[in-house]
Amino acid sequence: MTEPDIGEQMYGWARDLFPICRSITGEGVRTTLKYLQRLMPLLKIVEVESGTKVLDWTVPDEWNIKDAYIADEDGTRIVDFKKSNLHVVGYSEPVSAEMTLEELQPHLYSLPLMPDAIPYVTSYYQRRWGFCLSQRARDEMRPGKYRIVIDSSLAPGSLSYGEIILPGQEEQEVLLSTYVCHPSMGNNELSGPMVTTALTSWLMSLPERRYTYRILFIPETIGSIAYLSTHHEIMKRNTVAGYVITCVGDDRTYSYLESRRGNTLADRITRHVMKHHYPECVTYPFLKRGSDERQYGSPGIDLPVVSLMRSKYGTYPEYHTSLDDLNLISPRGLAGAYGAIKRCISLIEANATYRATCLGEPQLGKRGLYPTLSTTGSAVAVRNMMNVLAYADGELDLISLAEHIEVPAEDCLPIIERLVQERLMERIA
Numbered sequence: 001m002t003e004p005d006i007g008e009q010m011y012g013w014a015r016d017l018f019p020i021c022r023s024i025t026g027e028g029v030r031t032t033l034k035y036l037q038r039l040m041p042l043l044k045i046v047e048v049e050s051g052t053k054v055l056d057w058t059v060p061d062e063w064n065i066k067d068a069y070i071a072d073e074d075g076t077r078i079v080d081f082k083k084s085n086l087h088v089v090g091y092s093e094p095v096s097a098e099m100t101l102e103e104l105q106p107h108l109y110s111l112p113l114m115p116d117a118i119p120y121v122t123s124y125y126q127r128r129w130g131f132c133l134s135q136r137a138r139d140e141m142r143p144g145k146y147r148i149v150i151d152s153s154l155a156p157g158s159l160s161y162g163e164i165i166l167p168g169q170e171e172q173e174v175l176l177s178t179y180v181c182h183p184s185m186g187n188n189e190l191s192g193p194m195v196t197t198a199l200t201s202w203l204m205s206l207p208e209r210r211y212t213y214r215i216l217f218i219p220e221t222i223g224s225i226a227y228l229s230t231h232h233e234i235m236k237r238n239t240v241a242g243y244v245i246t247c248v249g250d251d252r253t254y255s256y257l258e259s260r261r262g263n264t265l266a267d268r269i270t271r272h273v274m275k276h277h278y279p280e281c282v283t284y285p286f287l288k289r290g291s292d293e294r295q296y297g298s299p300g301i302d303l304p305v306v307s308l309m310r311s312k313y314g315t316y317p318e319y320h321t322s323l324d325d326l327n328l329i330s331p332r333g334l335a336g337a338y339g340a341i342k343r344c345i346s347l348i349e350a351n352a353t354y355r356a357t358c359l360g361e362p363q364l365g366k367r368g369l370y371p372t373l374s375t376t377g378s379a380v381a382v383r384n385m386m387n388v389l390a391y392a393d394g395e396l397d398l399i400s401l402a403e404h405i406e407v408p409a410e411d412c413l414p415i416i417e418r419l420v421q422e423r424l425m426e427r428i429a
Contacts, residue, residue, distance in 0.1 A: 008331045010198050116136055200215055
């Protein structure tokens with residue numbers, strides 16, 4: 001399947017899942033995971049009971065919602081959850097009351113500088129209720145009595161997440177992590193699971209995999225903490241590289257957020273790929289973190305995990321509003337992110353250390369490696385081959401070698417393959 005085709009497919013999945021009201025727990029997450037499970041039958045859905053101690057946190061009660069609205073004195077719904085699930089503050093406790101506009105105002109949230117946008121607001125760990133609406137709609141509310149209803153429940157239940165383990169030739173692992181906990185938003189929710197699903201399909205199609213892949217679909221923050229609470233030891237032992245996949249759906253730019261150390265294999269490969277293929281990419285230090293890379297890079301965990309995004313969360317105007325919808329993401333944007341992360345994973349798979357085996361400069365001609373007709377292109381090819389040999393010293397891995405000779409690592413691979421075939425080079429690690 002070509003990248004434009006996979007872009008259309010991912011966008012179709014996003015369109016299917018967009019209406020679902022997701023949160024960090026509840027039926028919205030389960031419905032989303034079950035949809036993904038139909039696409040990926042290997043996806044295992046796991047439940048973690050409310051009240052479970054997970055590292056320094058506790059899994060909260062499960063939240064579900066059926067309906068919510070604000071109605072005026074004529075019974076007209078001026079705010080209606082069924083029209084947009086962003087209208088209710090996430091984790092709002094149930095309420096049924098009548099109150100004046102003055103009494104209602106402390107429970108309303110809007111964005112004066114974005115008068116047509118509904119903000120996304122949550123209150124997971126402190127009991128409250130509230131409504132989100134556009135500033136324009138809020139300004140049109142007149143003094144009087146309003147009927148307030150939030151038909152929700154907060155009760156012991158569980159937190160749900162999805163996990164796939166794809167075995168490789170080695171026990172060492174690559175982590176792919178995305179989240180499934182936001183309501184109807186495009187870039188800062190559905191783009192991540194869609195691209196991760198497509199990458200999973202590609203990985204499953206490979207005839208062989210060098211590394212084992214740990215692929216997670218989790219609620220942000222509390223989900224990664226819950227997962228780490230029971231898997232951190234094996235992840236610390238085996239993880240060689242990882243990506244948090246979020247905000248990968250728009251078509252504006254690329255953004256790379258470094259790991260805590262900044263020099264891991266994932267960092268080096270991502271920088272290399274961005275430099276040669278996506279030079280407009282904006283790089284952010286770990287100090288600018290804000291998603292699950294916080295948890296994977298937290299004290300005592302410190303996994304080699306980076307984020308490769310399109311427009312980074314918090315940097316685009318539609319972020320955490322109703323304007324982050326299906327019009328913000330595109331098949332082209334999704335396909336671009338898929339292609340970029342796929343390039344990185346392919347280089348993780350291919351990365352190795354090589355050593356030249358010939359004492360002195362080898363004679364390429366007798367091996368059919370030297371062109372019999374001199375052209376500009378042939379000169380570049382010979383120079384690249386000789387440079388690969390020069391830096392294949394048994395100390396530099398593929399990425400470091402490619403950086404030294406200023407050639408994309410993908411272009412070095414066929415050269416290395418030919419040199420290994422001619423026994424002028426050997427892989428040592």
